[in-house]
Amino acid sequence: MTATFLGIHTGSFSSPAAGNPTVVMVEAAYRHHGIDARYLNCEVAPGALRDAVGGARAMGWAGFNCSLPHKVAVIDHLDRLAESAEVIGAVNTVVATHGELVGHNTDGQGFVESLRTVVDPAGLEVVVLGAGGAARAVAVETALAGAARVTVVNRTERRGAELARLVTAGTGVPAASVPWDQPYAVPATTDVVVHATSVGFGDGDALVALELDSLREGLVVADVVVSPPRTALLRAAEARGARTLDGLGMLVGQGALAVRHWTGIDPDREVMRTAAIAALRI
Ligand code: NDP
DSSP states (O other): OOOOOOOEEEEEEESSOTTOHHHHHHHHHHHHTTOOEEEEEEEOOGGGHHHHHHHHHHTTOSEEEEOTTOTTGGGGGSSEEOHHHHHHTOOSEEEEETTEEEEEOHHHHHHHHHHTTTOOOTTOEEEEEOOSHHHHHHHHHHHHTTOSEEEEEESSHHHHHHHHHHHHHHHOOOEEEEEOSSOBOOOTTOOEEEEOSSTTTTOTTOOOSBOGGGOOTTOEEEEOOOSSSSOHHHHHHHHTTOEEEOTHHHHHHHHHHHHHHHHSOOOOHHHHHHHHHHHHTO
C-alpha cells in the first residue's frame, strides 16, 4: 500500500492571533506556486506554548512562526538555534530539519533583503532607532550583512547599551549606543537610518523625536512600521530628498524566507506583498 501524502503543515503561534497578516500572505504564496501546504493561525496562550510545540512536532509540521509573546520563550522548547537567532536571542520561524526543531529569525533577514532593494548595507554606517525586538533583529542582521558600524538610539538608555554590546559581541561589528533625551540629529556620516520603535504603528501622524533637517539627500531612511506603511517619518524624509523604504518589505521578506525554509520554494514577493496589503487593508 502506498502512503498518502497529507501535505505540508505550517502555521503561527501567538496571542492575540487575530489580525495576523502573515496567514493571508503565506497562503497566497502556497496557492500561487501550487504548493500542497496549509498555514494555520493558532491562538496559543503563554502557558500552552510547550504543548503547542509538542503538537506540531507530533503531527510532523514542517515548521511554524512564533509571534508575540512567544519569540523568546519558544527557545526552551527547540533542539537548537541558527546563528542569527542565537545572537538575537529570539525566534520567529521554527523549521523541522532532520527530526529536530531549529529556531531561526527571519525578521532581520527579511529587513536586509528589503534594504538591498535600495542599498547594500556592506561597509555602511547604520543608525537604528529603538532597541526592542524589531530593532534587535535589524541591528544584528545588518551587522552580519557587513555594516561598518551600528549606532543604537533608544529612549531607555540601558536597553540601547545592551543592544550595542550584543551586536559587537555577536557579530564583531563596532556598535555604540546614544542616549535619546532630546531630538536626535542624524550624523552626517550616516548612510542608513532604520526606525524600529513602535511609534507610528496605527498612527500615520506620530513621529519620534528627530531633528528632521538632519534627514538629507543621499541618506536611506527605512521604517519597520507596517500599518500604515507611509509613516510620518518616511514622508518627512522624502520631503528632504532622502531615499525611503517602508516596513512592508520586511514583513514580506520574513514570510518569504520562512516559506523557503519550509517548502524549498523561493516564493514570489509581489504576490505576497499584494496579499499583505489586502489583509491589512492599507
Ligand atoms: P518592542 O515593544 O519590543 O520595542 C519597542 C521599542 O520602541 C523600544 O525600543 C521602545 O523604547 C521604543 N519606543 C516606544 N515608544 C517610544 C517613544 N514614544 N519614543 C521613543 N521610543 C519609543 O516592539 P517591537 O520591536 O516588537 O516592534 C516595534 C515595531 O516594529 C512595531 O511597530 C512592530 O509592528 C514593528 N515590526 C515590524 C515587523 C515587520 O516585519 N515590518 C516585524 C516586527 C515588528 P524603550 O526601550 O525606551 O521602551
